[in-house]
Amino acid sequence: MNETSWRQHLYHGLLWLIALLFFMPVLWIFLAAFKAEGLLVSWPPRWFFTPTLDNLRDVFARPGFWSYLAMSFVLSIGAVVIALVVSFLAAYSFSRYKPTGTNFIMFLLLSVRMVPATAVVVPVFLMYSAFGWSKTFHGMLLFYAMFAIPFSLWILKGFLDGVSERYDETALVNGGSRLHVIFRVVLPQVKPGLVAAFIFNIIFVWNEFLFNYLLGGKGTTMIPVLLATGVNEGGSVDWTFIASLSFIYMLPPILAIFLFQKYLLVGMTFGTVRGEV
Amino acid sequence: MTTSPPILSFDGVTKTYGRTEILRGVTLDVPSGVFTVVYGPPAVGKSVLMRILLGLEAPTDGHVRLRGVDVSATPAADRNVGYVPQSFALYPHLSVRENIAYPLMLAKTPSHEAEPVVARAAAMLKIGELLNKRPDQLSGGQKQRVAIARGIAKRTELYVLDDPLAGLDFKLREQLVEDLRALQQETRASFLYTTSDAIEALTLADHLAVLDGGRIAESGDPERLYREPAHARTMALVGFPPTNFLNGALEMVGEAGTPHCRTRLFDFPVRLEPGTVVGSGSVTVGLRPEDLALGPKDPSSNHNASDRLRLEARVVLREDLGGEEIVYLDCAGTLLSALDRHHHHRGHDGLDGRTTVAIHPRDLILFKPGSGERIGRGVAGGGGTMGFRQ
Numbered sequence: 081m082n083e084t085s086w087r088q089h090l091y092h093g094l095l096w097l098i099a100l101l102f103f104m105p106v107l108w109i110f111l112a113a114f115k116a117e118g119l120l121v122s123w124p125p126r127w128f129f130t131p132t133l134d135n136l137r138d139v140f141a142r143p144g145f146w147s148y149l150a151m152s153f154v155l156s157i158g159a160v161v162i163a164l165v166v167s168f169l170a171a172y173s174f175s176r177y178k179p180t181g182t183n184f185i186m187f188l189l190l191s192v193r194m195v196p197a198t199a200v201v202v203p204v205f206l207m208y209s210a211f212g213w214s215k216t217f218h219g220m221l222l223f224y225a226m227f228a229i230p231f232s233l234w235i236l237k238g239f240l241d242g243v244s245e246r247y248d249e250t251a252l253v254n255g256g257s258r259l260h261v262i263f264r265v266v267l268p269q270v271k272p273g274l275v276a277a278f279i280f281n282i283i284f285v286w287n288e289f290l291f292n293y294l295l296g297g298k299g300t301t302m303i304p305v306l307l308a309t310g311v312n313e314g315g316s317v318d319w320t321f322i323a324s325l326s327f328i329y330m331l332p333p334i335l336a337i338f339l340f341q342k343y344l345l346v347g348m349t350f351g352t353v354r355g356e357v
Numbered sequence: 358m359t360t361s362p363p364i365l366s367f368d369g370v371t372k373t374y375g376r377t378e379i380l381r382g383v384t385l386d387v388p389s390g391v392f393t394v395v396y397g398p399p400a401v402g403k404s405v406l407m408r409i410l411l412g413l414e415a416p417t418d419g420h421v422r423l424r425g426v427d428v429s430a431t432p433a434a435d436r437n438v439g440y441v442p443q444s445f446a447l448y449p450h451l452s453v454r455e456n457i458a459y460p461l462m463l464a465k466t467p468s469h470e471a472e473p474v475v476a477r478a479a480a481m482l483k484i485g486e487l488l489n490k491r492p493d494q495l496s497g498g499q500k501q502r503v504a505i506a507r508g509i510a511k512r513t514e515l516y517v518l519d520d521p522l523a524g525l526d527f528k529l530r531e532q533l534v535e536d537l538r539a540l541q542q543e544t545r546a547s548f549l550y551t552t553s554d555a556i557e558a559l560t561l562a563d564h565l566a567v568l569d570g571g572r573i574a575e576s577g578d579p580e581r582l583y584r585e586p587a588h589a590r591t592m593a594l595v596g597f598p599p600t601n602f603l604n605g606a607l608e609m610v611g612e613a614g615t616p617h618c619r620t621r622l623f624d625f626p627v628r629l630e631p632g633t634v635v636g637s638g639s640v641t642v643g644l645r646p647e648d649l650a651l652g653p654k655d656p657s658s659n660h661n662a663s664d665r666l667r668l669e670a671r672v673v674l675r676e677d678l679g680g681e682e683i684v685y686l687d688c689a690g691t692l693l694s695a696l697d698r699h700h701h702h703r704g705h706d707g708l709d710g711r712t713t714v715a716i717h718p719r720d721l722i723l724f725k726p727g728s729g730e731r732i733g734r735g736v737a738g739g740g741g742t743m744g745f746r747q
Binding site for chain 2 (some may be wrong): 244246247249250251252253254255256257260265268269
């Protein structure tokens with residue numbers, strides 16, 4: 081084995097070590113979901129044990145779990161789909177018609193991502209109270225859509241800029257309408273961008289707690305709020321509840337990330353490696 | 358040339374972007390059923406002109422008449438023009454077959470009617486075996502063939518090809534040029550083609566239009582434009598290698614006032630164009646490189662004929678093009694280029710690269726320096742002094 085090969089193995093070994101270190105808490109939660117209550121916080125941690133499904137059964141039987149889970153799915157998917165439709169059309173307009181100030185608007189949109197959520201809690205709360213949208217389903221849906229739009233628009237504009245306008249023109253000259261160009265010519269070519277934007281935003285909405293807690297009512301509560309509010313039921317911290325609910329709740333995004341990981345890479349690089357998808 | 362009404366006319370088409378004027382009143386008739394080439398240097402506005410024709414951009418001023426109807430405000434989709442863009446613009450999510458059938462699909466042509474059209478276009482472009490492939494599985498030349506096939510699959514009588522061979526390698530271009538010629542002759546449709554390659558323009562064109570400085574400098578039969586350019590820019594642009602231009606002075610000599618041209622290198626008598634009213638003054642003299650005969654061994658030059666202007670020159674550089682050479686000559690401080698088709702006779706260069714050059718005065722064309730308008734041509738003899746200027 082030559083020196084380069086040794087170095088490469090060492091480098092890979094180091095990367096694996098770091099990756100495992102960061103994966104440890106996730107592994108701990110996964111294992112904890114199948115541990116009996118007494119084993120959960122034992123020290124040193126028990127890596128080998130007889131697994132039990134009691135914790136999961138408890139979670140499934142908890143009042144409101146299924147409606148909260150359904151709300152998580154409905155709000156996440158609904159808001160992100162609305163955001164993607166709006167963002168895709170807006171990105172097309174910015175990319176093709178290049179209105180004055182496009183660059184500044186794109187900068188503003190990106191800067192929205194830099195504002196901590198807590199900074200906008202009060203104005204959003206006041207606005208929602210004034211509109212009467214607090215504790216309403218459509219209020220939460222629109223809020224999450226609004227929050228997902230800037231980032232989706234940013235990603236999609238990058239992708240659309242990469243699709244040559246000659247495609248549009250060829251379609252127009254051959255008798256296609258503008259809607260045909262948008263949905264039949266351009267959209268299939270930015271599919272990786274749409275999937276990337278969808279995954280990124282759905283993870284954001286799926287895990288959102290603060291606004292769901294403050295703006296949402298009983299009918300719009302998602303799992304993260306249940307996770308926070310259900311922790312202290314019975315007087316002490318219910319670790320088995322945390323572990324098993326976290327396990328259940330983490331499965332859908334992990335599955336989505338596993339299935340669409342190549343699109344996430346594309347999204348993170350803003351389409352620069354689009355050709356590899 | 359056809360006498361039928363033009364299929365397309367540009368009438369004073371102007372296009373400006375901000376303060377930049379790209380097209381300055383382009384006026385051009387495109388004859389029906391022939392291969393028309395709009396030729397001009399890069400970035401002169403050829404593609405802009407095509408985009409205006411296609412309806413992708415609106416003219417700042419002027420009109421476009423298609424099939425006799427003013428279409429200046431007609432949307433692109435309603436102009437019914439076949440289009441082959443410079444970049445292939447093949448849809449990556451469609452197969453080759455679907456790409457070719459695309460204009461037919463948009464026209465809602467039933468598949469049993471579309472399929473034979475696709476097959477015929479593919480056969481014409483020799484891409485029948487590629488129909489089930491995706492564009493990313495094709496080479497550059499194959500992609501361009503597919504783009505052309507898609508362009509001609511459209512049922513129309515006017516096809517616009519916007520410099521479709523740009524960026525392809527020489528051999529591929531040669532092959533595609535032949536195929537395009539054959540295609541036009543087979544379909545008898547009107548082809549409007551843009552290029553910045555002089556040889557491509559001359560090879561393809563039945564009708565050639567030279568776009569320069571935002572205007573059509575000249576248009577017509579390519580042979581006439583080459584042999585009898587009416588404008589200095591036409592002579593400068595149409596042909597390869599580029600034309601030699603010399604500064605000269607037009608004088609009226611003798612009692613009869615015979616026009617005579619004096620340059621740094623030679624003097625020669627001139628026949629002015631009919632109706633040209635020109636007094637003495639400066640002129641520009643154009644001379645094509647192939648009209649300079651090198652050395653006495655050139656069998657076709659009649660080098661020693663008495664009606665030739667003869668110069669002594671020093672060979673600065675020989676650029677081998679395979680079958681011929683471009684020879685750069687220093688003639689008493691003036692640099693001229695010559696095309697040597699007999700370079701296997703190269704023995705006529707002296708030890709220090711010295712040679713002699715013979716020019717027939719009729720190959721010298723005179724233009725007005727400002728407007729570039731042609732005013733006359735050299736003639737042999739004619740009563741004036743003629744020959745090498747010492």
